[in-house]
Amino acid sequence: MAAFDPQAHIAVLERELQWAHLKIQVLEERLRQRRIQVLGPRSETLSDLQLELLAEEEPSATRDEVEAEAGREPVPQRPARERRPHPGRRALPENLPRIEHVVRCAEPNCKRCGAETSIIGYDESEMLDVEPARYFVRVTKREKRACGKCATMAMAELAPRIVEKGLASDVGVGELLQPVVAVMRQDLLRASYLQADETTVPVQMHDKRGADHQAYLWQYGQPGGETVFEFQLGRGREGPRKFLGQREGILQTDGYQAYDDVGGEKLVHVGCWAHARRKFVDAVKVNPKDAEAIKMVTRMDALFLVDRQARQQQSSVEERLALRREHADSWATEIHDQCVSLRRAALPKSALGQAVNYTLNMWPKLRRCFDYAEVELSNNLAENSMRPVALGRKNWLHVGSAPARWAASRN
Numbered sequence: 001m002a003a004f005d006p007q008a009h010i011a012v013l014e015r016e017l018q019w020a021h022l023k024i025q026v027l028e029e030r031l032r033q034r035r036i037q038v039l040g041p042r043s044e045t046l047s048d049l050q051l052e053l054l055a056e057e058e059p060s061a062t063r064d065e066v067e068a069e070a071g072r073e074p075v076p077q078r079p080a081r082e083r084r085p086h087p088g089r090r091a092l093p094e095n096l097p098r099i100e101h102v103v104r105c106a107e108p109n110c111k112r113c114g115a116e117t118s119i120i121g122y123d124e125s126e127m128l129d130v131e132p133a134r135y136f137v138r139v140t141k142r143e144k145r146a147c148g149k150c151a152t153m154a155m156a157e158l159a160p161r162i163v164e165k166g167l168a169s170d171v172g173v174g175e176l177l178q179p180v181v182a183v184m185r186q187d188l189l190r191a192s193y194l195q196a197d198e199t200t201v202p203v204q205m206h207d208k209r210g211a212d213h214q215a216y217l218w219q220y221g222q223p224g225g226e227t228v229f230e231f232q233l234g235r236g237r238e239g240p241r242k243f244l245g246q247r248e249g250i251l252q253t254d255g256y257q258a259y260d261d262v263g264g265e266k267l268v269h270v271g272c273w274a275h276a277r278r279k280f281v282d283a284v285k286v287n288p289k290d291a292e293a294i295k296m297v298t299r300m301d302a303l304f305l306v307d308r309q310a311r312q313q314q315s316s317v318e319e320r321l322a323l324r325r326e327h328a329d330s331w332a333t334e335i336h337d338q339c340v341s342l343r344r345a346a347l348p349k350s351a352l353g354q355a356v357n358y359t360l361n362m363w364p365k366l367r368r369c370f371d372y373a374e375v376e377l378s379n380n381l382a383e384n385s386m387r388p389v390a391l392g393r394k395n396w397l398h399v400g401s402a403p404a405r406w407a408a409s410r411n
Contacts, residue, residue, distance in 0.1 A: 028286075092126050092137050092167065099129075100139045103156040110147035111154065117145035123155055129169040138169060184226050185243070191222045193250040193374045195382040196240065196259060199389055201231070217389055218243070223381045229389075237261055250372060252379045255362050271365030273303060274378030279355030286351045292342060293352050299335050303328045307377055321373040329370055336363060 102122070110117050122141040129138040142156040161170055188194060197219045202212035216235045220243060221227035232239040237258040244251070246264040253259045254275045277300040283293040306328045310320035339356045346353035359366070369375050 090167075092128055096128075096135060096137045098126075098137050098139045100141055103140060103142045103158065105143045105145050105154055105156045107154070108145065110150060110152055112152050113147065113150050115147055115149045117147050117154065120144055120146045120153070125158075125165075126167075127169050128167050130171070181228060184228050185220075187226055188220055188222060188228060189245065189247045191225065191249065193252070193372070194220055194222055194247075195252045195376075195379040196220050197253065197379060197382040197386060198235065198256070199386045200393075201389065202393070203233070217386075219382055219385055220244075221382055221385055223376055227385050250375060252375060252382075254379065255358060268368065268372075269365050270368045270372070270375055271362045272377075272379045273300060273366060273369065274380050276300065276355070276359045276362060276366060279358050280352075283351035283355050290352060292338075293355070296335065296338065296342075296355070299331055299338075302331050304377060317373040321370075324370050332367065332370065335359070336367075339363075 105117075108117055109115065121144050123144055124142075125140050126137050127140075129136055140158070142158065144153060144155045146153045163170075198216050199219075201215045201217045203215045205211075205213045213233065215231065215233045216239070218230045218232060218239050219227060220230070220240075230239065230243055235258065237260075240259055241262045244263045244267075248264040248266040250268045250270055251259065251263060252270040252272065254272050259269065277297060280293050280296045280300070284290055284297060287293070303324075306323050307320060310323050313319075315323065336359075339359050342352065342356045343360065346356055348354075348357065369377055
């Protein structure tokens with residue numbers, strides 16, 4: 001029987017304790033991330049997070065500086081909006097001509113006794129309709145029939161509409177715009193530089209499940225130029241592969257792998273520095289005392305400051321590229337070297353570890369932002385074009401059906 005070795009036993013216990021601490025750290029980060037998602041602000045600024053670090057982690061900061069920062073006035077809260085009584089539906093202008101459409105009851109006889117019914121009135125509803133260069137109000141009058149024998153009443157059913165009780169008639173704008181969209185797509189494919197992004201769009205499937213299907217709206221655009229949205233029921237690479245075809249040139253996206261195997265052989269993939277920065281901001285949110293994560297965000301902020309200076313000076317894209325290479329090139333190298341160092345120390349599943357891994361995995365694509373004059377540091381312009389869709393999800397909740405994708409893509 002082997003002799004008991006106290007030192008070896010202590011070493012085992014220390015390793016177990018170390019792993020327990022690491023596991024607790026990961027669980028605490030996950031809990032904090034969840035709280036931030038539910039309750040926290042969505043801003044990516046770090047001024048408040050840096051304040052706490054300033055007082056505890058930066059010995060160079062003077063007491064006056066800390067007290068001055070701590071004494072900042074809180075951001076004023078917006079007053080709660082008062083709910084106003086709903087004014088009701090506005091009447092359509094009386095000066096517009098009316099075109100009446102009478103919807104007759106399908107069965108003129110009483111359903112109870114079979115006797116012939118008599119028209120006792122109409123249930124009227126109005127909606128705004130249009131013909132080329134002419135607006136008019138379409139008046140729908142549904143027959144209301146009553147039985148004089150047994151005092152029952154019946155009324156014709158209305159045909160289904162896209163927007164229930166809406167003031168505007170059902171206009172097939174999406175289908176009418178398809179030729180225009182096809183021409184815009186060809187223009188985009190001829191451009192040397194494109195940005196792409198995608199977002200979710202719930203779709204009613206009208207089956208027995210009753211649940212919405214998660215479809216996607218893909219965006220392809222040229223900064224400062226045209227933008228085309230394309231609806232797809234899935235998030236697979238078949239969508240961008242079909243849209244882009246054998247296009248060559250520059251394509252800037254986030255880290256989603258569906259964009260990797262698309263386009264022609266000479267397609268150049270470029271990454272987004274805003275997405276890399278966002279990962280480190282998330283690491284600071286779950287651990288506000290993480291000095292390394294804060295320094296990394298500061299370094300990436302410096303990259304964007306170079307571009308901001310170029311915009312303020314109204315520099316050309318060639319002059320902006322020269323500024324990047326003069327100032328930001330060395331900062332990018334420092335970011336890469338620091339990420340390599342942090343990868344050895346950070347827990348892979350921690351927020352910091354995930355930020356480091358994302359940046360290093362995307363590094364060849366991120367580095368190409370310094371190789372092409374017209375390329376932006378981020379694809380935020382593509383994300384901004386998705387904001388109406390995000391707002392729409394809160395208003396119209398979902399697309400009524402898969403065939404209605406044209407309306408969702410063109411709005």
